[in-house]
Amino acid sequence: MDRKELFEKKTLIKLNDKIFPCPTSAAMELIGGKWKSVILMHLIDRTKRYNELRKELPSVTERTLSLQLKQLEKDGLVSRKVYTKKPPLKVEYSLTDFGRTVVPVVQAITEWGITAAYEKGEFIETKE
DSSP: OOHHHHHHTTOOEEETTEEESSHHHHHHHHHOSSSHHHHHHHTSSSOEEHHHHHHHOTTSOHHHHHHHHHHHHHTTSEEEEEEOSSSSOEEEEEEOHHHHTTHHHHHHHHHHHHHHHHHHSOOOOOOO
């Protein structure tokens, strides 16, 4: 079935044991919410440890970051690698091959966010 047929036949999509009426709602199941796309954006350039992500996302709670990373891992967008050979325990997160397919989408969302900030908001300088 090609993409045009998906819409013409009003095909439903089953993903994560849920039924979605269109591909957009299925995609939002995987990357929607306040933090998933933000986390993905921070993993685009390289693998990061949990604490690196925490520092880069100071307004997300530890619990939320942990839950969102687990969900992204479950959905196959992020891989989690645990190193236990020597203390302290080291955990790294990176995009999977499937996760890399969403990079252009996340980058487009980021670009649109910049446009929205210029059009509807403002940029505020921070002291770092």
